[in-house]
Amino acid sequence: MxxxxxxxxxxxxxxxxxxxxxxxxxxxxxxxxxxxxxxxxxxxxxxxxxxxxxxxxxxxxxxxxxxKEELFKAVVRENISGRFKEWNEEFASFEGSSGEMLAYCMNVWWERVGATKASGITKLLVSEAKNFPDIAAFYQKEVIQPGQALIRRILQRGMDRGEFRAMDLDYAVYSVVAPMIFLILAKHSMGVCVSDSVALDPKQYIASQVNTILHGLSMPPDQAAQGKEKV
Known part of the structure; x- marks a missing residue:
């Protein structure tokens, strides 16, 4: 050559x-x-x-x-808020019940964000938002508001289809958000939120939370009546 x-x-x-x-x-x-x-x-x-x-x-x-602020915003968009378009499209075509949709939502969030390093961003905001109001406001707009809107869609779908009872959506969304925040804190706080006697398995935890959200803690009236008869 x-x-x-x-x-x-x-x-x-x-x-x-x-x-x-x-x-x-x-x-x-x-x-x-x-x-x-x-x-x-x-x-x-x-x-x-x-x-x-x-x-x-x-x-x-x-x-x-x-x-550094712009770098942080880009990290949030790359790992979390940039996914909302995909998630909304995915849920728009969901064909199962609203209960199944809620379980799917919580599990998908864990798999795609919660189980990844990106979940540490939520813990960061919990601990530092007060000192950095600008990034807190950004996170509120980019993550919290779209996330809650998505959960509201699922709960509203359940009410419209007669699968869920009527509820105040402004507060009901936190019944879904709060368990997931706890799971993040447990993950990133060296288990300080969880008893030493409990091995917190995320999938089992989510299944338990979904069951409680959908069915509550009270015994169904017919089963409660049967229990009283036995006593």
Missing amino acids: PLSKFFCNNTNGVAAKRERRKEARPGELLDAALDLFVEKGFAATRVEEVAALAGVSKGTLFLYFQS
Whole structure:
């Protein structure tokens, strides 16, 4: 091969590699930022650390994200809020009962967010939102409001179909949200929320919460009456 052709091919190969590397950088920075935000929290994470973990300079990071706040927002969009379009479309075509839909919703959320590192973002907001009202407001708009709207859709669907009793949706949504937040806190707090005698299995926990939400704690009237007769 002529040297001129060799150098030409080699130069093209290096250029292509650099281009691929450039295209990959935003994702690498977001992965590094997620790791550090979850591990250290928002306040303690420095952009220099994120850049170093991603293998780039601080200046390179600022080419893609203007501030630590913008980097955090991009992490949230990449790992959580960017999924709502997909979830809404998925639930729009759901054909099962509303009870099955609720169980599916909680399990899918756990599989796609809760069981991943991204669930640490929720714990971060719980602990630091008061000190960073701007990112708290962003999270409220990007995650909490769409999430609650999705849950309201499921509960409203159940009422419209006669599967659920009438309820105040403004408060009923928290019956679904609260158990999932507890599961996140248990995961990221070294089990401090859970008794040592209980091995908290997420799938069993969710199944138990769904059963309680759908059926409550009270015995059905006919079974309660039978129990009284036996006594």
